[in-house]
Every structure is written in C-alpha cells, then in structure tokens.
Amino acid sequence: MTLKDMVKGSRNMLGRYVGNWFYDKGIPFDATNSPYFLPMVSVIQRARPGVKPPTSYELSGPILDEEVEEVTKWIEEFKQSWPRADITLMSDGWLNKVNKKEFLNFFAYSPKDSGGGER
Numbered sequence: 570m571t572l573k574d575m576v577k578g579s580r581n582m583l584g585r586y587v588g589n590w591f592y593d594k595g596i597p598f599d600a601t602n603s604p605y606f607l608p609m610v611s612v613i614q615r616a617r618p619g620v621k622p623p624t625s626y627e628l629s630g631p632i633l634d635e636e637v638e639e640v641t642k643w644i645e646e647f648k649q650s651w652p653r654a655d656i657t658l659m660s661d662g663w664l665n666k667v668n669k670k671e672f673l674n675f676f677a678y679s680p681k682d683s684g685g686g687e688r
Contacts, residue, residue, distance in 0.1 A: 658678075660674060660676070
C-alpha cells in the first residue's frame with residue numbers, strides 16, 4: 570500500500586464518520602461551507618490522542634458563554650465607530666412554527682452609503 574493509498578483511505582474514513590454525524594443529526598450539508606468548519610477539522614487533527622470532545626453541557630454552558638462574551642466585546646468595539654459612521658443597527662426575529670426554530674436578522678444601515686455611491 571502506498572502513502573497515497575493510505576491518505577486516500579484515511580480521508581474516506583474521515584468523510585464517513587463526519588457524514589454519519591451529519592446524517593444522524595440532520596446537519597445541512599452546506600455546513601461544510603461554514604468558515605468554522607475547516608478550522609474545527611484542523612484543530613481535531615492536531616489534538617493529541619485521548620483528548621475528549623466537549624460535552625453537550627460544556628457546549629451549551631461554559632463554551633457558549635465564552636463565545637457570547639467574545640462576540641459582545643467585538644460588538645462593543647464596533648459600536649465605538651457607529652457615531653462617526655452614522656450607523657443604525659436593526660434586528661428582527663421570529664419563530665418557525667413548523668420546526669420551532671428561532672431566526673434572527675441583523676441589519677446595519679448607514680445613510681452615508683445608501684445611494685449606491687462609490688465605495
């Protein structure tokens with residue numbers, strides 16, 4: 570067996586495991602286009618053997634809290650420029666009554682660039 574065959578076999582095995590997870594949880598296939606997908610795979614590849622994946626509690630609790638804190642800090646930094654740029658942030662949300670999923674839309678509006686002028 571050549572090195573090329575071994576890599577091809579490993580990639581196929583990875584694809585089957587990732588695929589099974591997608592199929593089992595109904596994850597949309599275009600989730601692989603997320604900017605977070607490849608970095609996640611890279612971190613998994615670099616993890617040493619024996620590193621346990623996060624639990625559902627960790628993902629829904631402490632890890633989510635860390636992400637919310639990071640995004641909140643980013644938004645606060647971004648807000649500093651809004652008065653100078655005359656930006657208004659708008660949001661809207663609704664619940665899909667069929668599958669009970671919540672949707673949120675965010676929109677940043679600036680009258681300074683609302684006329685299709687040059688950027």
